[in-house]
Amino acid sequence: MRKRTGGDVLAETLVALGARTVFGPLALGPFEAVGRVRVRYVDGPDAAFIADGHARTTGEVTPLLLPGVDPVLRPGSPVLVVAVRPAPEGVEHVEVVAHAEEIPAALARAWDVAATPPFEPVWVEVPETVLTGRTSAPEVEPIVSCPESVVPRPEAVEAAAKLLDDARRPVVVAGGGVVRGDARAELLALAEKLRAPVVTTFGGKGAFPWDHELSAQSWLSDEHTTRFLEDADLLLVVGSGLDAPRDNVVRIDVDARKVDDRGVHGDARFALADLVEAVTPRAPGPAEAAVRDLLAAVRRPEPELDAIRAAVPDDSPTFWDRTVFGERPWLAWDARTAAMHGTPEGVGYALPAAVGAAVALGDHVPVLAVAGGDDVPLGLRALATARRHDLRVTWLVVDGEPDLLGIAHALGVPAVAATPETLRGDLAEALAWIGPHVVVLTSPTVTPK
Numbered sequence: 374m375r376k377r378t379g380g381d382v383l384a385e386t387l388v389a390l391g392a393r394t395v396f397g398p399l400a401l402g403p404f405e406a407v408g409r410v411r412v413r414y415v416d417g418p419d420a421a422f423i424a425d426g427h428a429r430t431t432g433e434v435t436p437l438l439l440p441g442v443d444p445v446l447r448p449g450s451p452v453l454v455v456a457v458r459p460a461p462e463g464v465e466h467v468e469v470v471a472h473a474e475e476i477p478a479a480l481a482r483a484w485d486v487a488a489t490p491p492f493e494p495v496w497v498e499v500p501e502t503v504l505t506g507r508t509s510a511p512e513v514e515p516i517v518s519c520p521e522s523v524v525p526r527p528e529a530v531e532a533a534a535k536l537l538d539d540a541r542r543p544v545v546v547a548g549g550g551v552v553r554g555d556a557r558a559e560l561l562a563l564a565e566k567l568r569a570p571v572v573t574t575f576g577g578k579g580a581f582p583w584d585h586e587l588s589a590q591s592w593l594s595d596e597h598t599t600r601f602l603e604d605a606d607l608l609l610v611v612g613s614g615l616d617a618p619r620d621n622v623v624r625i626d627v628d629a630r631k632v633d634d635r636g637v638h639g640d641a642r643f644a645l646a647d648l649v650e651a652v653t654p655r656a657p658g659p660a661e662a663a664v665r666d667l668l669a670a671v672r673r674p675e676p677e678l679d680a681i682r683a684a685v686p687d688d689s690p691t692f693w694d695r696t697v698f699g700e701r702p703w704l705a706w707d708a709r710t711a712a713m714h715g716t717p718e719g720v721g722y723a724l725p726a727a728v729g730a731a732v733a734l735g736d737h738v739p740v741l742a743v744a745g746g747d748d749v750p751l752g753l754r755a756l757a758t759a760r761r762h763d764l765r766v767t768w769l770v771v772d773g774e775p776d777l778l779g780i781a782h783a784l785g786v787p788a789v790a791a792t793p794e795t796l797r798g799d800l801a802e803a804l805a806w807i808g809p810h811v812v813v814l815t816s817p818t819v820t821p822k
Contacts (some may be wrong), residue, residue, distance in 0.1 A: 377510070379473035379503040380406030383455065383603040385513035386477045388412060388438055391486050391628055394442070394732060396424040396437035403437055403457060404438045405505040407768075415732050417758040419725035419740075419751075422554075425450045426729030429714055430690055432553065434518075436486045440501070446494040447722075449576070451487040457479070457504070460496035468497045473508035481516050486599050488520035490627035490640055492553050523627045525639030525647060532610075533623050533637050534651035540607035540621075543569045549576030550612015550626060550641050552712050559645035560611065568655040570664050572598065574613050575717075579708030586661045590668065592704050601663070612641045633702035649810040675705045677793055677817060681743070682707055682768070684800035689739050690714065690730050696745040697817055698770040721746075724768050726756050731764035739804040740766045746773040753780065759809040760784050766810075767803045773813040781811040 384406040387395060394413045397420050401408055408414060417423050420437060421444030428435035428450045437444070438547065439456040446464065454460075460467045466486045468479040478500065483495040502596050536544055545567075551560050557580055564571050571581045572589045581588055592598045602608065611625045620679060624636035625644045632638045637648075654776045678701065685691060693702055693715035715723050725740035734740060744752055749770060759766050770777060781788035788811035791799040803810035 375509045378406060378507055379476060379499065379506055380404060380639060381409070382408040382473045382476045382486075382508060382510050382513060383407070383480070383499060383504065384412075386480045386516070388475070389513045389516045390434075390480065390518060392434075392436050392753070393437045394427065395438060396420045396427065396729070398440060401438070402440040403501045403598055404440060404455075406504075409436065413732075415729075415762060417725065417728065418754045419758075421445055421452070422722050422725035422731040423732070423755070423758070424452050426692060426714070426726030427733050428452050428729070429712065429726070430733040432555070434484050448494075448555060449492060450494060451492040453480070453483055453487050453495045453497065455499060457501045459498055464493040464496045465493060470497065473503055473506065474510045476503075476510075477513050477516065485520050485643045488518055490523060490554055491550065495647075522643070523639045524643045525625075527647070529637045529639075530647040530651055530805055531636070531649040532643065533625075533784045534648055536623055536635070537567060537569075537609065538653050538680070540605075541607050542663075543567060543607045544602060544605035545569050545571045545611060546574065546602070546613060546615055547571055547577045547580040548574045548611060548613020548615060548645070549580075551577055551580035554612060554627070554641040556612070556640075556642035556645050558648060560587075561644050562649045563645050563652070566649055566654045567652055568657055568660045569609070570601075570660050571603065574615055575703045577613060578703075578706060578713035583707035583709065585737060586657075587664060589664050590671075591706075592671040593702065594700060595671045597667055601667050611645065630764060633733055635705045673705075674697055675816070676703060677796060678705050679704055679798035680739075681800060682794070684797050684804060685741055686739065686804065687711065689741055689804070690727075690734075691741045691743065692723040692727040692730070693717075693742075694719040694721065694744040694748050696743060698771065702743070712791060712792065720748055723748070724752040724755040724766070725758075726774045727763075727768075728759050728764055731759065731766040732762070734765070736765050736807050738765075739803065740764075741769060742766060743769045743771065749773060749777055756781065756786060756809065756811070757784055760786050761809050764811075766808070767800070768799060768809070769812045769814065771814045772817050773815065774792075775815060776812065777811065777813050786811055789814065790815050792816060
């Protein structure tokens with residue numbers, strides 16, 4: 374009869390906590406017991422980014438097993454890392470396990486922290502000797518996760534409501550905390566009651582309807598938007614670390630370190646819902662006109678981005694790395710009902726993260742990754758993972774080399790070369806494909822800023 378190990382206790386605990394999918398390296402190594410329980414194991418050389426994409430898409434705690442090197446962990450993603458080595462700097466919640474019997478309690482604590490806003494990565498260190506060593510620990514029973522909710526203080530909400538009522542030109546800046554906190558409906562209700570324009574940060578794409586009459590969209594680096602924000606007599610910053618060193622800023626955030634005496638510490642959904650009840654309604658008029666004037670000044674033709682947007686279904690998440698388009702996708706992209714992830718300077722993140730999203734969504738919703746030509750060597754590893762698991766993810770490579778088409782075909786992945794004129798149709802056809810697909814935009818048009 375096979376003896377139980379610490380690895381068995383770990384695997385049972387993940388199942389007991391409700392994990393359905395676990396991510397990790399190509400070889401399980403000391404975590405081989407996970408292969409004996411009823412969870413889906415998705416392997417890949419970029420496992421940390423794959424897990425990140427899964428966590429952002431589902432909003433659920435996503436386990437990541439690491440027997441080797443330190444991963445690149447991104448903030449705002451509920452990834453639970455189980456590793457055989459100490460946590461790197463920057464991880465705020467760390468559990469260290471010395472004996473197999475401690476695994477269930479340590480994992481449950483870390484799981485609850487990861488599931489609590491602001492949904493940051495957490496780390497559980499379980500030495501290899503504990504994972505492979507024998508144990509007499511009992512089988513793990515189901516565990517009920519108890520993440521904490523940060524409920525705002527009524528007096529803080531009342532004070533913020535008074536400041537909003539007293540302001541003549543309030544503007545809301547919505548960040549990623551609105552998206553992660555599922556507070557879109559509450560933000561819309563507050564903006565409409567206050568008749569306050571809403572500017573979304575890059576991380577807050579999708580927090581507010583793009584074409585709403587109060588949507589000032591996301592042109593944050595534009596001089597006209599800068600003046601628009603400076604003209605506001607109060608900025609309500611929700612779920613964002615946006616640097617706004619001004620006296621007329623009121624913040625709503627689950628991170629108490631970002632909130633001063635004028636702000637509201639709490640979940641964005643709770644705080645915004647309370648503010649909707651507390652503020653005085655206003656009539657439409659000046660705010661809508663100001664938004665129209667702003668967008669008329671900042672909007673520029675973006676033919677290729679418009680073609681991509683037209684091809685992508687509204688509910689498809691998109692993941693972006695650096696391209697020849699620079700920051701323009703982050704300014705001009707309408708995320709609609711799905712989020713936009715990545716950074717304008719990123720390299721090597723978009724496709725692995727999209728693979729994780731495709732694991733979460735299955736064949737029902739296509740996922741798009743957009744990268745530049747210099748991303749191809751890193752992306753090929755994730756493309757092989759997408760092919761191995763037959764995931765519905767499309768990789769759009771902007772300014773890529775035609776050689777990529779042959780490499781994709783060698784991996785068994787359909788690929789097509791697109792021009793600016795054919796991009797919309799080629800991309801729409803690729804996104805309709807059940808399985809991985811590659812589109813290479815060989816001659817992108819770069820319009821001046």
